[in-house]
Structures are given as C-alpha cells and as structure tokens.
Amino acid sequence: MTPPHNPFILADGKKPTCMEMLQLILDGEATAEQQHYFKVHMDKCMPCFKTYSLDATIKELLQDKCCKDVAPAELIEQIKLQISQNQAG
Amino acid sequence: MEEIVTRQHYSEQEKNDIFNNEFLPHINSMYNFGFRLTLDRDDTKDLVQDTYLKAYRFVESFQKGTNAKAWLFRILKNSFINDYRKKTKEPSKVDYQEVETYYNSEDVNRQITPDLRVESLKDMIGDEISNALNSLDVDFRTVIILCDLEGFKYEEMAKILDIPIGTVRSRLHRARALLKEKLSEYAKTMGYKNTEL
Numbered sequence: 001m002t003p004p005h006n007p008f009i010l011a012d013g014k015k016p017t018c019m020e021m022l023q024l025i026l027d028g029e030a031t032a033e034q035q036h037y038f039k040v041h042m043d044k045c046m047p048c049f050k051t052y053s054l055d056a057t058i059k060e061l062l063q064d065k066c067c068k069d070v071a072p073a074e075l076i077e078q079i080k081l082q083i084s085q086n087q088a089g
Numbered sequence: 090m091e092e093i094v095t096r097q098h099y100s101e102q103e104k105n106d107i108f109n110n111e112f113l114p115h116i117n118s119m120y121n122f123g124f125r126l127t128l129d130r131d132d133t134k135d136l137v138q139d140t141y142l143k144a145y146r147f148v149e150s151f152q153k154g155t156n157a158k159a160w161l162f163r164i165l166k167n168s169f170i171n172d173y174r175k176k177t178k179e180p181s182k183v184d185y186q187e188v189e190t191y192y193n194s195e196d197v198n199r200q201i202t203p204d205l206r207v208e209s210l211k212d213m214i215g216d217e218i219s220n221a222l223n224s225l226d227v228d229f230r231t232v233i234i235l236c237d238l239e240g241f242k243y244e245e246m247a248k249i250l251d252i253p254i255g256t257v258r259s260r261l262h263r264a265r266a267l268l269k270e271k272l273s274e275y276a277k278t279m280g281y282k283n284t285e286l
C-alpha cells in the first residue's frame with residue numbers, strides 16, 4: 001500500500017514539517033485537501049494536536065484583547081482639515 | 090514580482106470619495122497598527138496623519154476597488170521605517186539569516202515551550218498578552234499584528250512588508266515561538282505550576 005499523498009509537499013519535493021503544516025492551517029492558508037490531510041494527521045500526532053490548540057488559543061486571545069483602540073476623533077478631524085487645506089492651496 | 094503601478098486619473102470628487110469611502114474606514118486599524126509599532130500615542134497620531142496625507146497625495150497610484158487596507162498599511166509601514174525607526178538608537182536585533190536557518194533546521198518540530206498550557210492562557214487578562222506582544226522586536230511584532238490581528242493573507246503581508254512569502258512564513262513562525270516564551274514566563278509568575286502532562 002502506498003501512503004496517502006501529502007498535499008503539503010511543494011513543487012520542489014520537500015516534505016513539510018509538522019509546524020509548517022500547522023501554520024498554514026492556523027492561518028487559513030491551507031487548501032481543502034490540505035485541511036483534510038492535516039485533520040487525519042493530527043489525530044495521530046500528539047505534538048500537532050497540543051500545539052494546535054495552544055496556537056489557536058493565543059490567536060483568539062490576541063484578537064479579543066489587543067488592538068481594540070478607537071482612533072481619537074480629533075485625529076480624524078485634523079486629517080480632514082489638512083486635506084481640505086491642501087486642496088484649497 | 091513587482092506589479093506595475095498604473096496611474097489612475099481621478100477627478101477631485103473621485104479623490105474625495107476614495108478617501109472618505111475606502112481610506113478613512115480603516116482609521117481604527119491604522120491607529121492600532123501605528124501604536125503597536127511606535128508604542129507611543131503622540132508618535133502614533135503623527136504617523137497615522139502622515140500616512141493619510143501621503144495616501145491622499147498619491148491616490149492616483151491606488152486603483153479603486155482594490156485592497157485599500159493593504160495599500161494603507163504598506164504606506165504606514167514605510168513611513169514608520171523611514172521617519173520613525175531612524176529616531177530610535179537601537180538597530181534591529183533580528184538576524185533574518187538566522188531565522189531562515191532555524192526554520193529550515195530539523196528541530197523545528199521540537200516543542201519550544203512545552204510548559205505553556207491552554208488553561209493558564211485562559212486566565213490571562215488582556216495586559217499580559219498585550220505586553221508580551223509589545224516586548225517582541227518590531228519586525229516580529231509586525232507579522233503577528235498583520236496576520237493574527239488584522240487577518241491579512243501571507244500574500245498581502247509579503248506586499249505590505251516587501252519580503253518573499255517564505256520569509257513571511259518563517260518570521261511568523263519565529264515570532265509565535267518568541268511570543269509563547271514570553272507568555273510562559275508570565276504564566277510562571279502568575280503562579281502556575283506548569284508541569285508536564
């Protein structure tokens with residue numbers, strides 16, 4: 001029996017590492033075929049399984065807790081003012 | 090690889106429409122990105138303002154309906170490098186050659202922070218995550234912001250940062266490893282006993 005085709009293998013024939021596969025999955029860069037392959041792989045690979053949940057949690061935390069600031073209204077006014085002055089001049 | 094920038098011809102009205110409808114809606118993302126780069130509120134305001142003024146001035150090299158957010162991020166990133174980074178005494182500590190070697194080496198599969206657990210992360214309030222992110226070198230911080238916070242695709246990141254996609258991937262990998270190291274330090278000081286499962 002031949003092992004299932006690994007859709008992560010690149011044109012240069014280099015076999016990807018677990019972490020390389022995981023990163024593509026995590027960042028939504030994997031194709032449907034790659035996602036399916038990884039799902040099967042993760043069931044048998046403890047490091048992938050653990051790292052995936054950790055990395056996904058960190059990603060969620062970053063999205064929830066960081067970069068929620070709102071630009072100050074006076075900054076927006078300042079920018080609009082500068083633009084209109086440039087137009088006039 | 091570099092696209093040929095075709096200059097558009099816009100009327101004053103069109104310019105203003107693009108500015109108001111395609112550029113200004115991204116101001117909060119731009120403000121957050123600026124702050125994560127400079128870590129200073131006043132510098133952030135200057136940087137964002139400069140970026141928008143440049144965007145208006147060069148609006149004819151922007152093609153209506155294309156990715157305005159990526160275009161603006163690229164301008165902001167370049168302004169930061171050219172105008173603000175110079176001001177800081179410290180040169181970049183990142184050795185990209187080293188990053189590439191690291192990424193391509195065999196021990197990439199080795200767990201870097203086996204002691205960081207999902208449960209201890211869940212108890213962290215925003216400050217720890219935010220401080221951990223801010224503590225990273227600006228180049229590492231940037232890829233995490235672009236990817237995880239702003240949701241840019243690798244290809245868009247490559248364009249914003251003017252680096253190949255392979256470098257985007259390796260830098261992102263290294264950045265996450267460093268962030269995890271920081272977070273596991275915080276987890277330890279928070280009193281968690283992170284013993285192996």
Ligand SMILES: [Zn+2]
Binds near residue numbers: 041
């Ligand atoms: Zn694996």
